[in-house]
Amino acid sequence: MKRRLFLATPALLAAALSADGRKAVRGPAPSSAAGAGRLQRVAATAFGTTVSLAGLDDGSPAGRRRTRAALQAAMREVQDIDAIFSLFRAQSQLSALNRDGRLDGAHPHLLRNLRFAQQLSARTGGAFDATVQPLWELFARARQQRRLPEAQEIAAARALVGYRALRLADGRAELARPGAKVTLNSLAQGYAVDVVVKTLQCQGVDAALVDTGELGSLGQAEGARPWTVGLQHPRERGAFIALLAMDGRVVSTSGDYATAFSSDFRHHHIFDPATGLSPPGFASTVVLASSGLVADGLSTALMVLDRAAGERLVRSYPGADAVWIDKQGRMQATAGVPFA
Numbered sequence: 086m087k088r089r090l091f092l093a094t095p096a097l098l099a100a101a102l103s104a105d106g107r108k109a110v111r112g113p114a115p116s117s118a119a120g121a122g123r124l125q126r127v128a129a130t131a132f133g134t135t136v137s138l139a140g141l142d143d144g145s146p147a148g149r150r151r152t153r154a155a156l157q158a159a160m161r162e163v164q165d166i167d168a169i170f171s172l173f174r175a176q177s178q179l180s181a182l183n184r185d186g187r188l189d190g191a192h193p194h195l196l197r198n199l200r201f202a203q204q205l206s207a208r209t210g211g212a213f214d215a216t217v218q219p220l221w222e223l224f225a226r227a228r229q230q231r232r233l234p235e236a237q238e239i240a241a242a243r244a245l246v247g248y249r250a251l252r253l254a255d256g257r258a259e260l261a262r263p264g265a266k267v268t269l270n271s272l273a274q275g276y277a278v279d280v281v282v283k284t285l286q287c288q289g290v291d292a293a294l295v296d297t298g299e300l301g302s303l304g305q306a307e308g309a310r311p312w313t314v315g316l317q318h319p320r321e322r323g324a325f326i327a328l329l330a331m332d333g334r335v336v337s338t339s340g341d342y343a344t345a346f347s348s349d350f351r352h353h354h355i356f357d358p359a360t361g362l363s364p365p366g367f368a369s370t371v372v373l374a375s376s377g378l379v380a381d382g383l384s385t386a387l388m389v390l391d392r393a394a395g396e397r398l399v400r401s402y403p404g405a406d407a408v409w410i411d412k413q414g415r416m417q418a419t420a421g422v423p424f425a
Contacts, residue, residue, distance in 0.1 A: 122292070124307065125149060127156040131167040132274055132298055136160065138281060141292035141307060155288035159281040163297060166280065169195055170273045172218070183218065183266040188258045194280075198272050198378070199253055205382045206248035209398060213386040214358040218266035219245040221354060224346045233352060243361035274298040275337045275381025282377075294331070299338070299377055302331040313425050317342075319368035319410055326410065328425035329373075334404070337380035339388045340369035350412070355388045364389045371408040372399065373422065379405065392417070 122141045129136055138159055142152035169192050171177040175184075178195050182188040191199075202215035219242040227234045234242075250262035260267070278301035285293050285303060292304035294312045302312040311332070315325035319342045329336060341363065344354035350368065357364045370387035374380035379402055387395040387407060399407045399419060406421040418424075 122307070123149065125152045125156055127153070127160050129160050129164065131160075131163045131277075132171075133173070134298055136163050136277075136298070137296045138285075139294045140285060140290045141304070151288070152290055155285050155290045156293075158288060159284040159295075162280045162284055163277050166194055166273060166277050170198070170269050172268060172270070179267060179269060182258050182260065186260045186263070186265075189256070191256055191258050194276070195269075196253065196256065196258070198269050198276055199251065199258055199267070201378055201382065202267075202269065202272060203248060203251060203253065205386065208401070209386050209390065211248060211358050212389040212394075213271070213382060214246060214248045215267050215269060215271070216246050216248055216251060216260075216265050217356045217358055218268040219243075219264065220356045220361055221268065222266070224352065224354075228346050233347065239361040243358070246358050246361070271339070271385040272378055272381050275335060275377030275379070278335050278377035299381055300331070300336040301377055302333065311423075311425070316371055316408070317369070318414070320414060326414070326416065327408070330423045330425040332373075332423050334373040334375055334406075335377035335380045336371065336373050337377065337384045338369060338371045339384040341388075342368065355385060357389050366391065366411065367409055368412050368414070369408075369410040370395070371410075372405060373407070374402060374405040383407070 122144045124139055125142055126137065126139045138156045140152045140156050142148040168174065169178050172180060174180060178188055178192055205213045223234050223238055223242040245262060245264045247262065250260055250265045251267060252259045252261055274297045277297040278295050278299050281295045282301050282303060290303065293302065295301040300314050306312045311330040314329050314331060314336060316327045316329060318324040318326040319340050339355060341350040341353040346352035351363065353363045355363055367388055370384050372380045372383040372387065374383065383399060383405065386398060387409065390398060392409060396419065399405045406419040408416060408418040408422055410416050
């Protein structure tokens with residue numbers, strides 16, 4: 086999806102293999118035969134897109150009710166996160182922080198994401214930075230005017246960016262630099278996967294596919310097969326560049342195609358805080374990690390870092406793997422990526 090905007094189509098598309106094992110089709114595995122477990126689905130709007138949760142029940146009426154109730158409870162959690170983090174709702178806590186420069190009594194969800202953002206910023210030397218919102222707003226305004234920003238405009242917006250201006254203490258978040266603004270669009274959907282998975286586990290669901298714009302899973306799909314997902318091709322709309330077998334890790338992607346400010350994809354919604362421009366190296370990056378929060382943040386950081394630095398970062402998180410797709414569509418991956 087246009088993840089940094091919380092708009093439009095998912096960047097990762099859920100898929101299942103057809104009976105011949107070759108053709109990828111959108112959506113989770115089909116429902117199994119009568120009498121066996123059935124796939125329950127719940128969908129709703131959050132993060133400006135359609136979030137889809139699917140879980141296999143045990144085939145009994147009570148199991149169906151239990152699974153559906155769990156999916157509905159998990160969806161409410163997703164919508165709560167969206168309400169806290171949204172940049173398009175004036176009443177959200179993140180909007181209040183950006184407007185007022187200070188937020189007392191920040192929700193634990195928000196504080197958890199802000200703390201991780203600061204940790205990842207420090208770990209990447211600022212390549213990841215949640216305070217890039219002024220750059221996004223500048224390019225969005227310029228796009229409405231059918232132009233690209235001037236160099237001096239970029240310099241002025243970049244002067245507002247810097248993760249050290251964000252300060253956290255005792256349930257309070259503060260922006261020390263006037264005009265600084267935070268976006269958590271590079272973390273929220275991955276974090277939502279973590280919350281959904283925990284909710285489903287606590288309510289007894291042991292087989293599920295979660296699509297918040299990032300993907301997570303529990304157990305196996307119908308027929309004791311792995312849940313299988315397709316990675317969006319960065320240059321062919323609606324096409325997959327590869328398939329992955331879900332192995333319990335969260336899959337997160339970032340891509341220059343999601344929100345492009347120029348037709349050549351040179352300018353897009355991901356920014357290098359050091360330059361104020363979009364990083365030129367990759368069309369898309371994909372990260373698998375045990376935590377959706379980690380996977381989501383790393384996929385953004387890998388778009389900014391060069392390949393060697395990105396791989397070092399991935400290896401610093403035990404159990405994480407990554408895929409890099411360059412502007413020519415060539416793909417490189419670490420050894421543990423479970424290609425299907």
